[in-house]
Amino acid sequence: MGRFALQRFMYMVITLWVIITLTFFLMHTMPGSPLQHEDKLPPELKEEILKEYGLDKPLPVQYVTFLGKLAQADLGSSFKYDGRSVTDLIMQGFPASLQLGIQATIIGVIFGIILGCVSALRRGTWVDNVANVFSILGYSVPNFVLATLLSYYVGVKLQWLPPAKWDGPEYSILPTLSLAVLVMATIARYIRTEMLEVLGQDYMKTAKAKGLSARTAIIKHALRNALIPAVTVLGPLIIGLITGSLVVEQIFAIPGMGWMFVDSIQVNDYTVIMGITIFYSALIIVGMFLVDVLYGIIDPRIRIGGVQE
């Protein structure tokens, strides 16, 4: 396991470096420069400023400086919020987004597994049918629609829960639900299909032939095998959560990263856009790494090599 995880970790670091490099050079091969539109600035002063930011140096030197600063979590400072560092801004928005993401993942995965299992074990009954309709709905209704509906009906009309803002645990319930439904529906569909497949496998017959009860056989032999494909879909789901949070945070006016990102794009806050892009990439890559490790934990065939004579 150690070797497998280390190898995946190295992949992660390399991918991260490639993305950072690409982002840097993309930004610098774009036409225009940061001071292009500052026409009233005398040329000497322009040069002075460029010098101060190190923009007069050759590109490779700038690249090394950039990497060096990045290593110290220095992403430059925001244009809009005078003097505030991008890192500061990210760290201000990140906790809310992280909490939302984690809550949605946990709730979605747990209920997805339960729904998928129940559905498979009660195949063809009304329980299965209800669960299927539920997961198809969850799968096809976009989260911004769901978020709007929840905020309006549960929040404004019924007034059961706060319709927006971020002032305590109860404020996180509706946005979490908006994001969790897709996770739950996706996981439930995978688990149902795979569970049905696994129940027909020979090793389930072996388990029963040993004298295990149907229940024990399912818990000890079927469940883990049925989870494997669901783990592979966790990667895309994490990406879905991140992009989903961009919109959901807007709808519920949550001061998270997604909200900040959209805001920075609207006002053209150059360094913040770049900083958050890199941060999101890093987040996704770390998420993929964790999924890989989880995959290795669940499926021994991934982490340990084949036949040994």
Added chain:
Amino acid sequence: MDRKNVLEVKDLHVSFHTYNGEVQAVRGVSFEVKNGETVAIVGESGCGKSVTSQSIMRLIPQPPGVIKHGEILFEGNDLTKLPEKKMEEMRGKEIAMIFQDPMTSLNPTMTVGKQIMEGLIKHQKLGKAEARQKALEMLRLVGIPSPDSRINQYPHQFSGGMRQRAMIAIALSCAPKLLIADEPTTALDVTIQAQILHLMNDLKEKMDTSIILITHDLGVVAETADRVVVMYAGKVVETGTVEEIFYKPRHPYTWGLMGSMPRLNLSRDTELSPILGTPPNLLTPPKGCPFASRCEHAMQVCKEHMPETTNSSDSHQVACWLEHPMAKPVDIPHDVVGGVSK
């Protein structure tokens, strides 16, 4: 030497209710297994061998499967009437089973050791440490080298032959009185096949287990079985001792099976003759002898009435109209006699 019956199957009928109708997979099968005996069930693919054996363990999927009629007496108790909880106590403890494909019959996400220990913990109420000791012992017994490290490995780290050995270790861990092996060597290389068969024979002697060996390989039968049950289209058409079946086969279907098998007493260039035609559809089984449509010697009566089972000797039964005193005698094709040499 009259030994007691471990298992008696009496007039077993098993059907599957499918979309197209009722598939009558097993239609009145009877046979018995004595203490310490190996009984081979042979027959073409689809004739109901697996369904029969899985019915004994009550492992056929229900639905669509259903045991419609008949008794399965294990040491006198009818298994078809046992509540599921009691049946769980029989499985793995009194009757164990090995399946055809060792590549898929072990759980890929659990160590081989744990898979052996499960039955021991359930049936012999052993603690984890004791069960582990016993599992190590079983691995050694089935000839897996360096069991101390193998016990912690996963099935994909084992070769096909090794996995079948592990399956045997699981099956025999609680010293069952009856072992059902459903084509245990079909999926293996020839050299490995022989090893696995020897191992099974060996352990049978050591542990005094009776075996039901399902196969369509008559070479395997010759090597391991005491008695043979020949099945066709969900029925038993002939049973007898290995000698009787190989040297005095009486049913034309048995002749056909023999003729289609490679045998050591034939020269290399003798052609094998597969049985022409296909078995009947079990959705609408014929009312007469199911083999009649493929049988060279079929008479009018064969197509209309199922023949009675008659005794050719105390141990040899045949269900064929040729046995009837009024039937014209037919000689056994000479190239069939002697069958697969031992």
